[in-house]
Amino acid sequence: MPYFCLIDxxxxxxxxxxxxxxxxxxxxxAEARTLAPLHSSATGVRVFGSADEAAGDDQRRP
Structure with a gap:
C-alpha cells in the first residue's frame, strides 16, 4: 500500500x-518523522496509507 504524509x-x-x-x-x-525536521516551520506530521486509513497519530515537534 502506498503511504504519504502531510507535514503541518x-x-x-x-x-x-x-x-x-x-x-x-x-x-x-518513522520515515515521516525524519522528514518533518527538514522543514523549519514544521509543527506536526500525519501519515496516511489510503483514503480511509490514517496510519499513526499527529506527531508534534517541541
Whole structure:
C-alpha cells in the first residue's frame, strides 16, 4: 500500500505533502518523522496509507 504524509507548517495553512518509500505502517511513521525536521516551520506530521486509513497519530515537534 502506498503511504504519504502531510507535514503541518506554522508558516502556511496548507500542509506539505510527501510520498513515502515505506512498505509498512511502522516504516512510514518513522520515515515521516525524519522528514518533518527538514522543514523549519514544521509543527506536526500525519501519515496516511489510503483514503480511509490514517496510519499513526499527529506527531508534534517541541
Amino acid at each position: 507548517l506554522s508558516a502556511s495553512s496548507v500542509p506539505h505533502m510527501e510520498f513515502l518509500e515505506a512498505e509498512t505502517r511502522i516504516e512510514a511513521e
